[in-house]
Amino acid sequence: MEPADLALSRDMIVVLGLVGFTMAMFMTDRIRADATALVVLVALGLFGIVPASRLFDGFAGNAVISLMATMVLAAGLDRTGALNRVAQNLLRWSNGLESRLLLIASGVAAGLSAFMQNPAVTALMLPVASRLAGRTGISLSRLLLPIAAAVLMGGSLTMIGSSPLILLNDLLVAANRHLPPGVDALQPLPLFAPLPIGIALVLLSLVYWHFGARRWLADDALKGVAPARTDSYFAKAYGIEGELWELTLTPDSPLVGMAVGEAESQPGTPLFLALATGGDARLAPPADERLWVGSVIGVMGPAQAIQDYAQKNLLRVSGRLRQFADLFNPARAGISEAVVPPTSSFVGRRPEELRLRKRAGISLLAINRDNQVWRENLRRIPLKAGDLLVFHSVWTDLAQAAESRDFVVVTDYPKDEQRPHKLGWAVSIFVATMALAFSTLVPVPLALMAGAAALLVTGVLDMDEAYAAISWRSVFLMACLIPLGWAMDATGAANWVAQHTLARLGPDTPLWALQFALGLLTALFALVIGNVGATVIMVPMAINLALAADGSPGAFALVAALAATNNFVSASNPVLAMVAGPAGYTGRDFWRTGWPLTLAYLVVTVGMVHLIEPWIAR
Secondary structure (H helix, E strand, O other), rough: OOOOHHHOOOOHHHHHHHHHHHHHHHHHHHOOOOHHHHHHHHHHHHHHOOOOOOOOOHHHOHHHHHHHHHHHHHHHHHHOOOOHHHHHHHHHOOOOOOEEEEEEEEHHHHHOOOOOHHHHHHHHHHHHHHHHHHHHOOOOHOEEEEHHHHHHHHHOOOOOOHHHHHHHHHHHHHHHOOOOOOOOOOOOOOOOOOOHHHHHHHHHHHHHHHOOHHHHOOOOOOOOOOHHHHHHHHHHOOOOOOEEEEEEEEEOOOOOOOOOHHHHHHOOOEEEEEEEOEEEEEEOOOOEEEEOOEEEEEEOHHHHHHHHHHHOOOOOEOOOOOOOOOOOOOOOOOEEEOOOOOOOOOOOOHHHOOOHHHHHHHEEEEEEEOEEEEEEEEEEEEOOOEEEEEEEEEEEHHHHHHOOOOOOOOOOOOOOOOOHHHHHHHHHHHHHHHHHHOOOOOOHHHEEEEEEEEHHHHHOHHHHHHHOOOOOOHHHHHHHHHHHHHHHHHHHHHHHHHHHHHHHHHHOOOOOHHHHHHHHHHHHHHHHHHHHHHHHHHHHHHHHHHHHHOHHHHHHHHHHHHHHHOOOOOOOHHHHHHHHHHHOOOOOHHHHHHHHHHHHHHHHHHHHHHHHHHHHHH
16 A cells, blocks of 8 residues: 555544644643643543543553562562662672672663563662762762663563563554454564563673773762761762751740741751750651740751851750750661652652651752752752752651652661561562463463562562552553554554655665664654653554564564663653762763663664564564
8 A cells, every 4th residue: 555545534633643742741741741641541532542441451451460560579579678688799799899890780780670660670779879889989970870771771681671561562462453464463472582682782781881981971979879978978969067956945036936947948047957845856847846945956057157046046055965866876867868750759849748847757958950959948949850859867767758669768778678587488479470470371460460469468568568569650651551552553543654654765675774763763752752652652653664564563563662761861761860860960971871872772672683583473
């Protein structure tokens, strides 16, 4: 069929319009990504593009079930300390040598990302890298980006390592409903189908950083937390310095009757870290708590500044900690850094709305965004993904708040593993789950969910912890966008785009060149609309492009799914967004190191897909 014979129908126009709407909203962030996906889902139903009986099938699809199960399995390993044990061995294996440390840490991160979602692996490796930086003196900025690249590469080792590959099998099966007569049905790919490609990509990452690109990363001691030098680090990076003092309100103090938030907003006020009133002492006093005669405020600041503040506000000064000696014990409380991941509910909200002091016992001391530090009027600054937040808190309160996964603590701080006695169960269940999934005795989603159920039955996790382990924002985004991929295929919009693309490239274009162009276009889409959106839109187009060019639909679809993760140049990638703040990376760092890696990733992917194409086509 000639492209000229393919007329745009009303349904095609609607679907392509929804694709454009999705891209525009993801680019401008006028509407949250998951809310945009919901609008698209509803529009597909209202326009009758997807039947109402199938509209919400994405929520029960294999891709969504697999995503949820892998998150729960990862939480089980984390809860028992299995992952931290691996991290503790990194120093022993590397002997403190930077090149060996980087090689081993990146290899471990890549291996973990084969079975865990990329953001989850990144969240695990952040405090690990911080600990390594502190004990070796190596700048965190020289560790995190190579580790992040390894995480992204490692996600291509299995079909459950990244969201695009999890989605791929569902899209392949859905495409069978609209294949031309005589074309063989597309089969789901087995768990380790992309393993040769993934190994080649991981090796590419290790070689790339080991033999050259590492020199492009600045060796800046201020980039990243080094636990062994925490006090000097926070002083240099944020100006958070001085000693701890106790200030007691006298009857004549103008602060009497003020709320903590009101007193803090006055010029020249030191950091308010604790408050004791009527014998009740606590860290992180809520902003609405009142100051009364006899109240004792725990503050931090230089001696002269504290004296001036106390004299101005008629406060009694004590450099000896009587009320807060136990609370300020470094083994119990201290300063930490945490990064806001893209899936956090904090994104777009102001700290005053979050009420961290009242709800979690955490004081927000500073915000670091793109190497610009804010310490004034923090309560009114809307938070963004990748923001680095500086906290002061009791360590146990911090650990409990971090379970919400709204922030990832970068600083290595004292904390106890909750269920180390369940370590054997967690590891055994994980190994058995992977073996069952690889055996093909049962579908992969069923094997993964069986593993998640086993964690609950054996007490490794309870049900509430399993719910908390799941990033519902990611689940909702994927489930709502899946029908858009179906609609691209069912309406013929994907075929229309594929035919016109092939006509402009020419019928004699080699298949490898078509795949390279497809991968490059998918990578560009992923920069704008994320890896899930790019996969949903581009996989149906890849299948139709393969059919039009007489290629392998499975191979073309795999190229598109792998290319959707090929984003090493922008913080729109959740993994890069998570490491940008802790390591102090700028957009220039990502562009300088990312573009060569992006092109090399694409070349290796297309080349390896050609090598294993007979296996994919079976």
